Amino acid sequence: MSEIVCCTNLSKTYGNVNALKNISFTLDSGKIVGLLGPNGSGKTTLIKLLNGLLTPTKGEIRIGGQKIGVETKKQVAYLPDNSYLNSWMTVKQIVSYFADFYEDFQPEVAYEMLSRLDIAPERKLKTLSKGNKEKVCLILVMSRKARLYVLDEPIAGVDPAARDYVISTIINNYNPEATVIISTHLIADIEQILDEVIFLKNGEIVLQSTVDEIRTEHEKSVDELFREVFKW
Amino acid sequence: MDWIIDKNRPICPQICEQLCLRVAAGQFAPHEKILSVREIAVAAGVNPNTVQRSLEELEGRGVLYSVRGSGWFVGENIAHAREVLDDILAKKTADYFEAMRILGMDSAAVKEYVKEWKE
Numbered sequence: 001m002s003e004i005v006c007c008t009n010l011s012k013t014y015g016n017v018n019a020l021k022n023i024s025f026t027l028d029s030g031k032i033v034g035l036l037g038p039n040g041s042g043k044t045t046l047i048k049l050l051n052g053l054l055t056p057t058k059g060e061i062r063i064g065g066q067k068i069g070v071e072t073k074k075q076v077a078y079l080p081d082n083s084y085l086n087s088w089m090t091v092k093q094i095v096s097y098f099a100d101f102y103e104d105f106q107p108e109v110a111y112e113m114l115s116r117l118d119i120a121p122e123r124k125l126k127t128l129s130k131g132n133k134e135k136v137c138l139i140l141v142m143s144r145k146a147r148l149y150v151l152d153e154p155i156a157g158v159d160p161a162a163r164d165y166v167i168s169t170i171i172n173n174y175n176p177e178a179t180v181i182i183s184t185h186l187i188a189d190i191e192q193i194l195d196e197v198i199f200l201k202n203g204e205i206v207l208q209s210t211v212d213e214i215r216t217e218h219e220k221s222v223d224e225l226f227r228e229v230f231k232w
Numbered sequence: 233m234d235w236i237i238d239k240n241r242p243i244c245p246q247i248c249e250q251l252c253l254r255v256a257a258g259q260f261a262p263h264e265k266i267l268s269v270r271e272i273a274v275a276a277g278v279n280p281n282t283v284q285r286s287l288e289e290l291e292g293r294g295v296l297y298s299v300r301g302s303g304w305f306v307g308e309n310i311a312h313a314r315e316v317l318d319d320i321l322a323k324k325t326a327d328y329f330e331a332m333r334i335l336g337m338d339s340a341a342v343k344e345y346v347k348e349w350k351e
Contacts, residue, residue, distance in 0.1 A: 032279055164277070171273045174280055192237055193279045212242040212282075221239035 003065075004029040004148055004179045005050065010059035012045050012203075019045040021203040022059070029147065030176050032193055034211075034222070035183040037200030038230050043183040044081060046200070047152050050181075051078045064147060074103065077146035081153045083137060087126035091119060091136060098140050110143035113169065131158045138166060142173040149180040155189055163189050191222040199229055233259065235276035243278050247286035250276075252316035255295060260306045266296070268303055 005027040012020040020042045027033055037043050048054040049061055052068040063072040085094055091114065098105045114121060117135060125133060134157055141149065151170075155163045163186075170180060171193060184190055191197075191211060199207040206229060211222055218225055233254060237246055251266070260266050269287065273280040287304055290296040294309030332342045 030281065032281070167277055168274045171277075171280060172270065176280070188239070191239060192243060192277055193273075195279055195281055212244060215240065215242045219240065223239065 002029050003027070004063065005181075006062045006065075008060050010046075010049065010061060011057045012042075012049060012054060013057045019203050020049075023203075023205050024059075025198060025205060025208055027179055027181070027196070029179050031195040032170070032174065032180045032182065034187070034190060034194040034197040035181055035200065036185065036187055036197055036222075036226060038185060041200040042203040043200055044152055045203075047078075047150050047181070047183060050148075050150055051076060075147040077102075077141045077144040077149045079137060079141040079149075079151040079154055081156075083133060085125055085137065088124060090122055090124050091128075092121035094125065094136070094140065095121065098143070102144055104145040106143050106145060109173070110139055113139045113143070117165075131162050134158055135162065135165065138169060142169055145175070147178050149178060151180065151182045153184055154182060155184060155186055160189075167193055187226050188221070188223040194222070197222055199226065201230065233257070235272075237276055237278060243282050244286050244289065247272070247276065247278065247283055248289055249316055249320065251286065251290060252295060252313040253320065255306055255310060255313040256317035262306050262308060262310065264306050265302075266304050266306060 003026050005025075007026070008024050010020055010023050011018070023046075035043050035046065045054065049056055050063070050068070052073060061068055064075060066072050089097070095107050095110050098110070099107045111121065114136070117132070117139075119128070119132060119136065125136070128136065134154075138151070138154055141151070154170075155166050158166065167190065170182075174180065182190060182194070194211050196208070196210050197214070198205055214220070214222055214225055220228075233250075235250055237243060251272075254260060254266075267275070269280050269283045272278075272283045276283070287296055287298070291298060291307075293312050294307045295312050296304050297307045298304050329339055329342055332345075333339075337345065
């Protein structure tokens, strides 16, 4: 099992706000990792650093041994927390846009998932419901054959039935060599598919553990432990 | 049979238990192919790595065996699966007696009650 993500003494400050404070961790490949923390704990900052959308104030991130740059971006599939697609485009246009943009994009996988959801490729994005738009975004991300998938709040905006769909999409497209990072505060919905969790609090890692360790040692679910750690 | 996962307990042994129940109940015959890792993961809504570990655990006990490239099959040691089933039956029965005791019935009364029970 090889190391896919390695962060050392990573800090990010915005003006005088310390969003991340000197955090270090590594993630192995082949894992589904939950990045958990309350609002404002630094989850999205960390994710943007992994994608090279922000640069660290201090410290270093390596993905697959390389510094963040063109080569790492080819290997990272990113689902942002808000949509960035042009709403006038049709689903089909977006699929071919992605196929042009990413070498590892598999259009046939995307079309198969779309047909299972009864989303016609001719539909314009703006005519889709919010939930369906989010599903299209997830399908686009999961149709890449990446080494690292970074999903920022993939279940926040969808109904419980759609959450099950999102979870089964992640399981179905999961490849044992790839790592999936899922950031969320809806822990109860997602914890049974996680291998590992990282708890972030005020820009610091307060816990990194496998979920089975949590269940064995604390005899409680990740959700309950989270409520305990972040009690106010 | 549905997959029921209790989030307060480690998931790996729960998958083992539920697979044993299926084998003991005769849902899969010896040497019959069972579901794939992914199918189990999707059906139970759990991580494929966890399912893989559970299957390997049961392989160690001889309940299952794997054939490279074609999947997982029921092995010879169905006795272990039956033991797991017996343990669960015993536990559920004990829980039932305990629940009835709290409701004010001693075990003799419960046995009488069960005997008279009509479905």
